[in-house]
Amino acid sequence: MAEIRLDHVSFTYPDGTKAVDNLTLSVPAGQRVAIVGQNGAGKTTAVKLMNGLLKPTEGDVYVGDWNTKEHTTAQVSRKVGYVFQNPDDQIFHNDVESEVRFGPKNMGYDEDRVDELSEWAMKLCGVFDEREENPYNLPYSTRKFVTIASVLAMDSDVIILDEPTAGQDKTGLNLLANMLEELEKRGKTVITITHDMEFVTEHFERIVVMANRRLIADESADTVFYNAEVLDESMLKPPAVANMASLLGIDGGLLTKPQLITAILKNIHP
Structure with a gap:
């Protein structure tokens, strides 16, 4: 299992926009971490740096003993799976099962292992009965679980979830809760970006707060949500x-x- 470590990392987009400024953060293997903050705080850029979709302008990002600068995005994504906020940015197959099987097949697992991982992921995400359906015939909330299943089936050490509760009803929230418990049992690291503070307090003990492209707090939920200064700077509602x-x-x-x-x-x- 891999530790994620960002060492004095900054990232500037080609147009000159600085999205992350001198971020130092370590996430031990097997931990659950929620990254919170308003839009534009730098959260999404930070997690894209973790899985190699972006490479730091300054500083270094490590996945285990890998420096992401020295490996391709495809190589890093084998260790760090990333579920996009919008499932329509991720889905490209005509049926659920093909979508979920694509990742483990592409990683070179044998057919039995692909079967095992795909079935496990679809059942955990509540989409096994829809495996023959076209994902675009399914509701938005279910499509989100299709994309989660497609990443879980790759059996990555680290799972990044971008706004997983968006569009979910009580059934979906219960599925997410059960999924987090199962991933913890398997020793997976889970990092989530979310604006859902209720979800955070119920399922994440460690909260990383970002504001203005910087990390401003890294504490337990019962500390963060009673820190008026942090809440004010990050514009978070407890x-x-x-x-x-x-x-x-x-x-x-x-x-x-x-x-x-x-x-x-x-x-x-x-």
Whole structure:
């Protein structure tokens, strides 16, 4: 399993726009990390640097002992799988099963291994019954799971999810929760970009906050969402429970409804 390490990394696009400024970050193998911040903060550029889609203008990005500057995007993507925010940017086959099988086949796995990985990924993502369907006949939320399955089937050490909860209902959110648990059991590293703070607090202990192309906080959720300075600079809205606790003047880094109810009852009946 591979550690991700960004060492004083900056990236400037050809038009002169600096998207990431002197970012230093390490993600140990097997960890779950959420990267949050407003649009334009540098989040997407940062993760594209992690999987080799972009190469740093300054500094170095390491995947395990690989410097991404010394390897092709295709080579790095074998270790770091990236699920795009918009599934329509990723899908190019006429049926779900072919889409999911393409990655492991292209990586040279034998037929039995391709069968095993593809079936596992489709079942985990809830699209096994749709395997003969054209992905574009499926709802947007289901197409997102098709693209997630196609990346999971490659069995990469690191999985990057860009806005995985967008367009998902309760069923989709439950599928994502189960998927994260399964990936953790398999020792996979999961890095997500999201604007869904409820999803973050429920499933990620480590939160990386970016603003103005820089990293401004790298802490636990119960610290980040009670740090007024960080929230103000990043323009993030805390999850509902943290917001309610602050309004009620309750301290203690509460993040879940049971924690809030317990704290309220304790204040009523000390």
